[in-house]
Amino acid sequence: MTTIDNGVNVQALLDAREVLKGAPEAAQFTWRASSRWQNGVHSTTTIQNFFGLGQEQSHKRETVFTADHPEVFAAEDNGITPIEYLLVGLASCLTAGVASVAQNRGIQLRSVESTVEGDHDIRGILGADSDVRNGFNDIKVTFTIDADASQEDIEALVAQSQKRSAVFDALTNPTNVTVEVA
Amino acid sequence: MLERGEVANSWRHERWDSLRLLTPNWQSRLPGHRYDGPDPDGYMTMGEVIEFIEHFAAVSRSPVRTGTNVTSVRRTDDGYRVTTSHGEIGCRAVAIASGACNQPTVPQFTDAVPASVVQLTPFDYNGPAQLPDGAVLVVGASATGVQLAAELKASGRPVTLSVGEHVRLPRTYRGRDVLWWMDAAGVWDQRHDEVDDLTRARRLPSPQLIGSPERSTLDLNALAAMGVELVGRWAAVRDGRALFSGGLRNVFSLADLKMRRLLDTFDDWARAHGCEAEVDPPERFSSTHVPESARWQIDLRSGEIRAIVWATGFRPDYRWLDVPVVDAKGRLRHEGGVVDSPGLYALGLPVLRRRKSTFIYGVEDDAREVIDHLAGYLAARR
Numbered sequence A: 001m002t003t004i005d006n007g008v009n010v011q012a013l014l015d016a017r018e019v020l021k022g023a024p025e026a027a028q029f030t031w032r033a034s035s036r037w038q039n040g041v042h043s044t045t046t047i048q049n050f051f052g053l054g055q056e057q058s059h060k061r062e063t064v065f066t067a068d069h070p071e072v073f074a075a076e077d078n079g080i081t082p083i084e085y086l087l088v089g090l091a092s093c094l095t096a097g098v099a100s101v102a103q104n105r106g107i108q109l110r111s112v113e114s115t116v117e118g119d120h121d122i123r124g125i126l127g128a129d130s131d132v133r134n135g136f137n138d139i140k141v142t143f144t145i146d147a148d149a150s151q152e153d154i155e156a157l158v159a160q161s162q163k164r165s166a167v168f169d170a171l172t173n174p175t176n177v178t179v180e181v182a
Numbered sequence B: 001m002l003e004r005g006e007v008a009n010s011w012r013h014e015r016w017d018s019l020r021l022l023t024p025n026w027q028s029r030l031p032g033h034r035y036d037g038p039d040p041d042g043y044m045t046m047g048e049v050i051e052f053i054e055h056f057a058a059v060s061r062s063p064v065r066t067g068t069n070v071t072s073v074r075r076t077d078d079g080y081r082v083t084t085s086h087g088e089i090g091c092r093a094v095a096i097a098s099g100a101c102n103q104p105t106v107p108q109f110t111d112a113v114p115a116s117v118v119q120l121t122p123f124d125y126n127g128p129a130q131l132p133d134g135a136v137l138v139v140g141a142s143a144t145g146v147q148l149a150a151e152l153k154a155s156g157r158p159v160t161l162s163v164g165e166h167v168r169l170p171r172t173y174r175g176r177d178v179l180w181w182m183d184a185a186g187v188w189d190q191r192h193d194e195v196d197d198l199t200r201a202r203r204l205p206s207p208q209l210i211g212s213p214e215r216s217t218l219d220l221n222a223l224a225a226m227g228v229e230l231v232g233r234w235a236a237v238r239d240g241r242a243l244f245s246g247g248l249r250n251v252f253s254l255a256d257l258k259m260r261r262l263l264d265t266f267d268d269w270a271r272a273h274g275c276e277a278e279v280d281p282p283e284r285f286s287s288t289h290v291p292e293s294a295r296w297q298i299d300l301r302s303g304e305i306r307a308i309v310w311a312t313g314f315r316p317d318y319r320w321l322d323v324p325v326v327d328a329k330g331r332l333r334h335e336g337g338v339v340d341s342p343g344l345y346a347l348g349l350p351v352l353r354r355r356k357s358t359f360i361y362g363v364e365d366d367a368r369e370v371i372d373h374l375a376g377y378l379a380a381r382r
């Protein structure tokens, strides 16, 4: 049997699944981001700490995300638009899923590329038409995958990756959101 | 044998009028007792099932005490104390064969559905005439959901079907019943200790099949062709609106891929067993057609939807079982029917010992093994 390596430690994930089956408290994670207004529609959001496995955790380093609007929105374009961050989240989550599922199924990947397109009617956010929603109307992800597997097995990888994706779920299903003033 | 109702009680009182078995007549058999009529490939009506089981009870001289409801089973020093509507019974061992589908399962948010919308479960549903005129939302696209959606649509009502993960199957493949292929290829005989992920296998929804005289396929393409509207899995109710998942395409892909893999195993089996000549050539079915744009919300206060039918599954009822062997999710803790309490046994639960465990014909092999264990247990303590 040839060993395949997509760089995913599937054994650790399978072990964690077994342990957490009997310890649901430890499976409760809270992800956090802190944001600060800069000027105009420009803001920066930093992420470093989160909670999980019963205690405070930390990423190796802090990451700073800059968000702004493009010049066609009469803004300075210091960074990408907030809604584009959703595309970043979706693409990276599905890609991670493809790699993990491939590792688990013994499929060697050579390249995984995807493009994500979110169709957005901005009349919603501008209040120009009350029948138009604020968010995306449709999101389309297209994967191009080179791997030691049949077309059908590759399609199955992508399907399973959606089935287990946190961001796919967060975008396709409603989520309770509470926004408060401290 | 204690039975709260009559012989074949679930088939008499917990099924809808038009239902036929989805297992073909040749397969719907009990030990030493099989269909011997003119239509082995047909599917029994409820009346025929009741007659079949009653006949079996008579010829096997099963000692059934009907009208005897078990209200409690407790452990004692040397066995169990069973309380029934006709008094108490002390016994050394108990086999639980009370069924896997005693109650319909419904999601928690049924309370949030406006009172103006009629809600029914398959246990309340007999036929379309019971429902108000107007559109119906059927929730769940497994065997029950697809059958009720088709029947309600044929009654002239607009029908919307909310679809989560499902098992797509053609009724016939290469000229044979799909259940024949699964039987021949050994799928149904696969044992609980051979299945990769037993928890998942036990949770697997029933396949999209109907037993009809035409032997027709009732997958989502067939329903869409009848004019049934497909929407995603019902995720929540917010402000009186039903919100459906936007992940419909992926549940289609998952089901299409799984079906194709299964058909491949049938083809492999036919080749390996040299019976290519006895069956028709391989077939491939078109992918589930994705609607142009599936609705992801319906305002339940608008009056559009007059009734909701919950075809969201069934679960067993163990409220009478006062032995701590039921887990937090309401499932009996057992190993192949040997329950986690000495002298307590179970039959007829999903993949109890084999994939076929919950079929009428599937219990025979399980029963033999479980009763062997039970007999051994009693002999050792004589």
Ligand SMILES: Cc1cc2nc3c(=O)[nH]c(=O)nc-3n(C[C@H](O)[C@H](O)[C@H](O)COP(=O)(O)OP(=O)(O)OC[C@H]3O[C@@H](n4cnc5c(N)ncnc54)[C@H](O)[C@@H]3O)c2cc1C
Binding pocket: B002, B003, B004, B005, B006, B008, B009, B010, B011, B015, B020, B021, B022, B023, B028, B068, B069, B070, B071, B097, B098, B099, B100, B101, B102, B144, B314, B320, B347, B348, B358, B359, B360, B361
């Ligand atoms: C809608 C539907 C369609 C199905 N179609 C098919 C099919 O086509 N082919 C097939 O093979 N299988 C089919 N099945 C599965 C079918 O349920 C089983 O094959 C079979 O009926 C299981 O028999 P059982 O005796 O284990 O359970 P049940 O038929 O449920 O019998 C259990 C009995 O226990 C009694 N009982 C329960 N609790 C108590 C108590 N506390 N005290 C006393 N008595 C009690 C009940 O009254 C009932 O009579 C279908 C199931 C459903 C729900």
